[in-house]
Amino acid sequence: MKTYGKKTWIIAEGYIPSYGNGPEPEFTSHETACILNTSSSKAEIEITLFFTDKDPVGPYKVIVDAQRTKHLRFNDLRNPEPVPLDTDYACVIESNVPIVVQHTRLDSRQAENALLTTIAYFE
Template sequence: MKTFGKKAWIIAEGYIPEYGTGPEPEFTSHETACILNTSNQKADIEITIFYSDKDPVGPYKVTVEAQRTKHLRFNDLQDPEPIPRGTDYACVIESNIPVVVQHTRLDSRQAENALLSTIAYSE
């Protein structure tokens, strides 16, 4: 299969709501980077988080196996430190091989849930 994507992606708008309504984990408010690897080799991913009021944090390291997708919840990132809820952030996602990244947010703070999804900016 042909390899699609880029090696660097930027999500300039990140925000994990502090709470949600509805059953967990399905309706936990969250941010997700959907990463698609169409190549025949694994993708080694490094994520750096940027804040408005402190130095960047990272890298968070993730692997996406060959010809697989990974829906990575930013809520689940723990090492080097958890991403705080209720805080604006942005991120740079770098891969050793081309991948495709889509950004999704589930905001379940109200009973009427909101879902946002957009393709990330690639470099």
């Protein structure tokens, strides 16, 4: 199979609300990076978060096996520290092999949930 994607992706808009409406975990407000690795090698990924009023945090290290996909909830990132809730952030995603990244947010603060999705910027 052909390898698709780029090695550097940027999501300039991130925000995880601290509360939600509806059953957990399906309706937990969250940010997700949907990562596709079509290459024949595992993707070793590093994510760095950037904030308005503090130094960057990272790298968060993630593996996506060869010819696999991973839907990574930023809410689940713990090391080097949990992603703060109710805080604006952006991120840079770097991989050793080309990958494709799509950004999705579920905001369930109201009973009428909102789902946002967009392709990330690539370099």
